[in-house]
Each structure stands twice: as C-alpha cells, then as structure tokens.
Amino acid sequence: MSCNVQSFNAELGPTGRVFTPSVSAMERASLLESLFWQRKFPPPSPNIISQHLPELEGEIARHDAEIQRLKAQLSTAESSNERLKKAVEMGKSVLSPIHRMLPELLTQIFSYLREEIDVIPSTGRLQPMPVTVSMVCAQWREVALSISSLWTWMKLDFQEGLTDERIHQRVEFYLNRARTSPLKLTFRGWPPRSEPVGFRHSMAFTALCQCSPQWTSVTFEDTRSLSFFQIPAFQLVKGRLPNLRAFHIEYHRSDFGNVDSLSQNESLQSLSLEMDSDRSGVGSVLPWHQLQTLSVDVSPQHPFALNIFSMCPNLQSLELRMLPYPFEPRGFTAGLTLNISSLSLYLGHTPDTVFSRLSLPNLSSLQIHFDWGYMNTTPLLQYLTRSSPPITSFCAHNWRYPGTPAFVGRIFPLLELMPKLESLQLDETTSTTTTKFLNGLVIHRTASGVANHALPLLPNLRHLSLCFHAQELDGEALYRAVSSRWIPEPVTTTWDVVSIRSLEIIFLDDVEHVSNFPGGLTWVKDLQDEGLNVSIRHRLFK
Numbered sequence: 001m002s003c004n005v006q007s008f009n010a011e012l013g014p015t016g017r018v019f020t021p022s023v024s025a026m027e028r029a030s031l032l033e034s035l036f037w038q039r040k041f042p043p044p045s046p047n048i049i050s051q052h053l054p055e056l057e058g059e060i061a062r063h064d065a066e067i068q069r070l071k072a073q074l075s076t077a078e079s080s081n082e083r084l085k086k087a088v089e090m091g092k093s094v095l096s097p098i099h100r101m102l103p104e105l106l107t108q109i110f111s112y113l114r115e116e117i118d119v120i121p122s123t124g125r126l127q128p129m130p131v132t133v134s135m136v137c138a139q140w141r142e143v144a145l146s147i148s149s150l151w152t153w154m155k156l157d158f159q160e161g162l163t164d165e166r167i168h169q170r171v172e173f174y175l176n177r178a179r180t181s182p183l184k185l186t187f188r189g190w191p192p193r194s195e196p197v198g199f200r201h202s203m204a205f206t207a208l209c210q211c212s213p214q215w216t217s218v219t220f221e222d223t224r225s226l227s228f229f230q231i232p233a234f235q236l237v238k239g240r241l242p243n244l245r246a247f248h249i250e251y252h253r254s255d256f257g258n259v260d261s262l263s264q265n266e267s268l269q270s271l272s273l274e275m276d277s278d279r280s281g282v283g284s285v286l287p288w289h290q291l292q293t294l295s296v297d298v299s300p301q302h303p304f305a306l307n308i309f310s311m312c313p314n315l316q317s318l319e320l321r322m323l324p325y326p327f328e329p330r331g332f333t334a335g336l337t338l339n340i341s342s343l344s345l346y347l348g349h350t351p352d353t354v355f356s357r358l359s360l361p362n363l364s365s366l367q368i369h370f371d372w373g374y375m376n377t378t379p380l381l382q383y384l385t386r387s388s389p390p391i392t393s394f395c396a397h398n399w400r401y402p403g404t405p406a407f408v409g410r411i412f413p414l415l416e417l418m419p420k421l422e423s424l425q426l427d428e429t430t431s432t433t434t435t436k437f438l439n440g441l442v443i444h445r446t447a448s449g450v451a452n453h454a455l456p457l458l459p460n461l462r463h464l465s466l467c468f469h470a471q472e473l474d475g476e477a478l479y480r481a482v483s484s485r486w487i488p489e490p491v492t493t494t495w496d497v498v499s500i501r502s503l504e505i506i507f508l509d510d511v512e513h514v515s516n517f518p519g520g521l522t523w524v525k526d527l528q529d530e531g532l533n534v535s536i537r538h539r540l541f542k
Contacts, residue, residue, distance in 0.1 A: 030044075031044050031048055031049070031052050093137070098137075099137070099139060103139070103142075103143050106139075106140065106143045107143055107146070107147060110130075110133060110143060110144055110147055110150060111147060111149065111150075113129040113130060113133060113150065114129075114130070114149060114150050114152070114153060115128050115129055115130070115153060116128065116153050116154075116155050116186065117130060117131070117151065117153060117154055117155065117174065118155050118157060119154050119155065119156050119167070119170045119171055119174055120156060120157055120158070120167060120170060122157070130144060130150040130151060145177060148177065148178050148179040148180070148181040149178075149181050149182075150177075151174050151177035151178040151181075152178045152181045152182060152183050152184060153184040154171075154174055154178075154183065154184070154185055154186070155185075155186040155187075155188065156171075156185070156186070156187055156188065156189075156204075157188045157189070158187075158188065158189035164202065164203050164204060165203070167203075167204040168203040168204040168207060170204075171204045171207050171208060172207055175207060175208075175211060178214075180214065181214065182214055182215075182216040182243060183211060183214045183215050183216065184216060184217040184218075185208070185215060185217070185218050185219070186218075186219040186220075186221060187218070187219070187220050187221070187228055188220075188221040188222055189222070189228070202231065202232075202233055205228070205231050205233040205234065206233040206236075208233075209233045209234060209236040209237050210236065212236065212237040212240045212241055213240055213241070213242055213243065214243065215237075215241055215243065215244045216243050216244060216245055216246065217244070217245065217246040217247075217248075218244060218246070218247055218248070219247075219248040219249075220248065220249045220250060221250065222250055238264060239264045241264075241265045241267070241268075242266070242267060243267055244265050244267055244268055245267050245268060245269045245270060246268075246269070246270040246271075246272075246293075247268060247270070247271050247272070248271075248272035248273075248295075249272070249273060249274070250274040265287060265290075266287070266290070267290075268286075268287055268290055268291070269290060269291060269292045269293060270291070270292065270293040270294075271286065271291050271293070271294055271295070272294075272295040272296075272319075273294075273295070273296050273297065274297040288308070288311035288312050289311070289312070289313060289314060290314065291312045291314065291315055292314055292315060292316045292317065293315075293316065293317040293318075293319075294309075294312060294315055294317070294318050294319070295318075295319035295320075295321075296308070296318075296319070296320055296321065297321040307336075309336060309338055309358075310336060312338075313339075315338060315339070315340050316339075316340055316341050316342065317340060317341065317342040317343075317344075318338065318340050318342070318343050318344070319343075319344040319346070320343070320344070320345050320346070320354070321346040336357065336358055336359065337358075337359040337360075337361070338358060338359070338360055339361070339362050340360060340362065340363065341362055341363065341364045341365060342363075342364070342365040342366075343360065343363055343365070343366050343367070344367040344369070345367065345368045345369065346369045347368065347369065347370050354379070355379040355380050355382065355383035356379055356382070356383070359387065360383075360387065360389055361387055361389060362389070362390070363387075363389040363390070363391060364389070364390050364391055364392050364393065365391070365392065365393040365394075366391055366393070366394050366395070367394075367395040367397070368380070368395070368396055368397065368399075369395075369397040369398060370396075370397065370398050370399050375399040375410075377410045377411075377413075377414060380414060381413055381414060381417070384414065384417035384418070385417060388417070390420050391418045391420065391421060392420050392421060392422045392423065392460075393421070393422065393423040394414075394415075394418060394421055394423070394424055394425070395424075395425040395426075395427065396411070396425070396426055396427065397425075397427040398427065399411075411426075411437065412437075412440060412457070415457060415458055416457060418458070419458070419459065419460070420460055421458050421460060421461060422460050422461060422462045422463065423461075423462065423463040423464075423465075424458065424461060424463070424464050424465070425464075425465040425466075425467075426465070426466050426467065427465075427467040427506075435474040435477040438474060438477035438478055438480070438481045439477055439480070439481070440457055441457060441458070441461075441481035441484075441485070442480050442481050442484045443456045443484040443485055443497055444484070456496075456497055459496055459497040459498065460497070460498050461485065461497075461498070461500055462498060462499075462500060462501045462502070463500075463501060463502045463504075464482070464500060464502070464503050464504070465503075465504040465505075465506070466478075466504070466505055466506070467505075467506035467507075467508065467539070468506075468507070468508060469507065469508050473505075473507075473521070475521040475522075475523075475524070478505075478521065478524060479521070479523045479524050482500060482503055482524055482527065482532075483523075483524075483527065485497065485499065485500040486499060486500055486527055486530070486532055487499035488530045488531055500532070501532070501533060502532070502533035502534075502535070503524065503527075503532065503533070503534050503535070504535045504536075504537075505521070505524075505534075505535070505536045505537075506537055506538065506539050507536075507537070507538045507539070508538075508539060521536070
C-alpha cells in the first residue's frame with residue numbers, strides 16, 4: 001500500500017515543478033486508494049468524498065485543458081510539417097531536369113503529341129496526350145495551351161442522354177484552345193431514325209459551323225451521322241469551306257444527296273468513300289475533277305464504283321478496297337486510263353479486273369494487300385509486261401501460296417519486270433522468305449564491276465524491308481544478299497547497280513524469340529558501323 005500511496009505523493013504543479021504533497025494531498029491519495037481498491041479496503045466515508053470531490057473535478061478540468069492545449073500544439077506542428085513537406089517537394093520539382101527544359105524545346109516536343117480528342121469523353125478512357133501534358137505542371141500547361149494545333153483534332157461521338165448545353169460547353173472549350181488553327185473533325189452519332197441527333201444539339205453544331213473556314217478534314221464514321229447535314233446550322237458551311245481538303249464518309253443509304261455543301265468546295269483534294277450499293281446520283285454533289293487522292297470501299301458487282309474513276313482526271317493516288325467476290329463486276333468501263341502514280345489494293349480475291357481493264361502508264365508506287373485465299377499473280381504479270389510502268393516502290397502483303405517454291409517462283413518474274421524498283425517491302429505472314437529468294441538478290445561482282453554481263457535483279461534497290469518469323473530466316477543468306485549490294489560511301493565504282501541504303505527486318509514473334517537472332521544476322525548489324533541503316537524489330541503475329 002505504501003507503494004501505491006507513494007505514487008500519488010509526487011505531483012506536478014501548474015508550472016510542471018515537483019512539490020511536496022501536503023496533508024490534504026495525502027488524504028486525497030488515501031481516498032483515491034480506497035476508491036480504487038474498494039474490495040480490499042473499506043470505502044471512505046461520504047463526508048470525506050464530498051470534501052475532496054470538487055477538488056478532483058477541478059483537477060480533471062485542468063488536465064482536460066492541458067490535453068486540449070497539447071493537441072492544438074500537435075495539430076499546429078503536424079500542419080506546419082505537412083506544409084514544409086509540400087514545399088520541399090515543390091522545391092525538388094522545380095530543381096528537377098524536367099523544369100530545366102526550355103519552353104522552346106517543350107514546344108517542339110509537344111507539337112508531336114497531337115492526337116484525336118474526344119470532345120465528349122467516355123467513362124474509363126485515358127485522357128488524350130494534349131490533356132495529359134497540360135496537367136503535369138504549370139509550366140507544361142502554359143506551353144501546351146500556347147500550341148493551338150494540339151487542340152484541333154476533335155471527335156464528337158453523340159450518345160443518348162447528352163444535353164445541348166453540356167456539349168456546347170465542351171465544343172467551345174476546345175475551340176477556344178484551338179483559336180484560329182485548322183480543324184480536323186470527326187462526327188459520329190446514333191440518333192433515333194425519327195429524329196436527327198443534331199436537332200437536339202443545335203448550339204454545339206452552330207458553334208462548329210461558324211468555324212467552317214478553319215475545317216481542313218471532316219470524317220463521318222457511320223451512316224447515321226449523315227443526318228447532321230439535315231441540321232439548319234450546316235447550311236452555314238455551304239460556300240464557306242475554303243480550306244477543306246479531306247473528306248471521309250460512310251455512304252450506305254440514299255440520303256447522300258443532302259451533302260450538297262461540298263459541291264462549292266474548291267480546295268477538296270482527298271476523298272474516302274465507304275459504300276455498298278448503287279450511288280448513281282453521287283456525281284452531282286462532289287467536285288470529282290479536283291480530287292488528287294481517292295479511297296473507295298466497294299463491292300466488285302457495284303455498277304458505278306469503278307466508272308467513278310473516269311470523273312477524276314487529276315487523280316494521283318488511289319486506294320481501292322475490293323470485297324471478296326470472285327466474279328467480274330457489271331457495268332465496268334473497259335480500257336480506262338488513269339494517270340495515277342500510287343495504287344494501293346486491299347483485295348479479297350485476285351485483282352483480274354484491276355490490271356486487265358485499267359491502264360496505269362505512270363504508276364510508280366504499288367501496294368497489294370491480299371487477305372483471302374491464294375494470290376494469283378498472272379494478271380499483275382501481264383500488266384507489267386504490257387505496260388512497263390516506272391514502278392519504284394512495291395509492297396506485297398500477306399501473299400499466300402500452298403508452298404514456298406510457289407512464292408519464289410512467282411515473285412521473281414514480277415521483280416524482273418520492275419528494273420527501276422528502289423524500295424521493296426515483302427510482308428509475308430504465312431510463307432517463308434527462303435534462301436533461294438535471298439540468294440537471288442546476291443550480286444556476284446569482281447573488282448571492275450558485276451561478274452556476269454546480264455543486268456542483275458533490282459539494280460536500283462536502295463531500301464529493303466522483310467517481315468517473317470525468326471525461325472524461318474536464313475541469316476547467312478540475308479548477309480550475303482545485303483553485303484553484296486552494300487557500297488560504303490564515298491567509294492566510287494563502275495558497277496551497274498546502286499548501293500542499298502537501308503534494311504528493315506520485322507519478326508512476327510515475341511520479344512524473347514527476337515533476341516535470339518538467327519546466325520548471320522549479327523553480321524548484318526555490323527554493317528551499321530559502316531553506314532548502312534539497319535532496323536531490326538518485332539511485331540506480334542495476328
């Protein structure tokens with residue numbers, strides 16, 4: 001008991017100093033001991049409790065006040081500490097290398113970050129790069145906002161339940177950031193067929209149409225978005241599209257005739273059409289004679305699609321996507337001459353109708369993407385023999401054959417008819433680019449020039465791109481072919497061939513498979529030290 005009593009004898013005064021307890025303090029200690037240990041000692045008398053109770057309550061009040069004071073001090077110290085931590089973080093951020101970059105350099109970097117911005121963002125989608133960089137810090141935000149071109153590629157995907165006021169606010173927000181820069185717009189909407197979506201969003205469309213002189217590219221991603229042209233606000237753009245150069249539209253219904261706003265567009269040069277039915281009235285609303293680039297998705301039996309080319313005398317580049325129907329189209333104009341320089345074919349069947357009916361005397365770039373069955377090269381071979389076009393760039397993508405000898409046996413006759421070819425890309429996903437093919441590219445030479453008197457295959461080849469599986473590559477044959485065509489500058493020779501300048505190898509494998517390069521490929525990489533531009537990368541096979 002003496003120990004317990006002793007624990008109450010030493011107390012702190014108001015100033016925190018230790019003092020010697022008085023008799024009253026000793027009585028209070030005895031009282032407390034009795035109250036704590038009622039089962040062991042008899043309880044104190046009510047008079048003693050009443051005598052000391054006010055004193056105990058007063059001491060509790062003093063302790064509560066002291067606790068509150070200490071809590072306030074602790075809270076103040078914690079708040080001050082948090083502010084200091086934030087200040088240190090901000091100081092370190094200011095001193096970081098990212099803030100030592102000059103605004104002029106950031107401007108050049110950010111200029112490459114332009115991408116499509118969803119004016120009406122979908123839940124869960126990542127923010128586009130212009131928005132992301134503007135949220136990093138005050139300096140980046142200032143730089144990003146100063147580049148008006150970052151905010152000019154806008155997509156409006158209209159969904160049900162969106163109010164006109166909300167969409168209008170978003171449109172005005174990005175138009176203010178774009179200022180007077182050229183605009184690239186994409187429209188997409190799924191309104192009820194009985195009510196065009198635009199009538200419920202007239203404020204947003206009016207704001208966009210008032211900026212029509214800034215439009216340089218307009219895309220309508222689905223057929224129902226054509227109902228936008230029924231909005232009265234779109235009548236404002238007629239005759240006010242001085243800079244519109246590219247137009248893409250999906251065209252599957254009979255309402256295309258409403259798109260007469262483009263008929264007075266003197267700048268339109270590029271047109272992309274996706275259509276699957278008769279469009280005999282389309283010629284009256286589009287300035288075909290101005291087009292330099294045309295992309296058409298068409299069914300071969302379409303009675304109008306291929307005749308459309310006759311209305312494009314200034315066409316330079318044609319991209320033709322033909323659906324996989326093996327029979328000849330109806331209503332095709334035989335013997336049509338196109339003075340295009342670039343042709344890209346996305347085919348689902350052998351392109352007989354293209355190369356047997358079209359005359360392409362000035363063709364210099366040819367891409368053929370074949371995605372159905374096996375490629376029959378006979379029509380192309382006949383065209384090359386008949387026309388001898390000045391092709392300098394050729395890409396063969398996904399040409400399938402029952403076996404490797406068929407690939408080699410059919411690609412060589414084609415290449416032999418392209419003596420001016422400078423760029424060759426073979427994107428072969430199912431057949432092997434064989435040793436025989438690579439050996440066919442080897443140039444056997446002597447000190448004075450080419451060993452044989454016949455002109456070697458592809459004497460003007462400068463750029464070679466090959467895509468295949470890593471295990472199918474004969475690295476040594478590749479090295480022989482490339483090294484035989486590599487002439488380090490400024491060496492001068494009397495060869496009848498030019499030096500290859502770049503080599504691209506694309507493996508259709510995972511990264512771990514690509515890291516184990518086939519034998520001989522490391523020798524090809526060594527040619528980089530001599531100046532050859534070598535790129536070796538992978539692309540996942542689909």
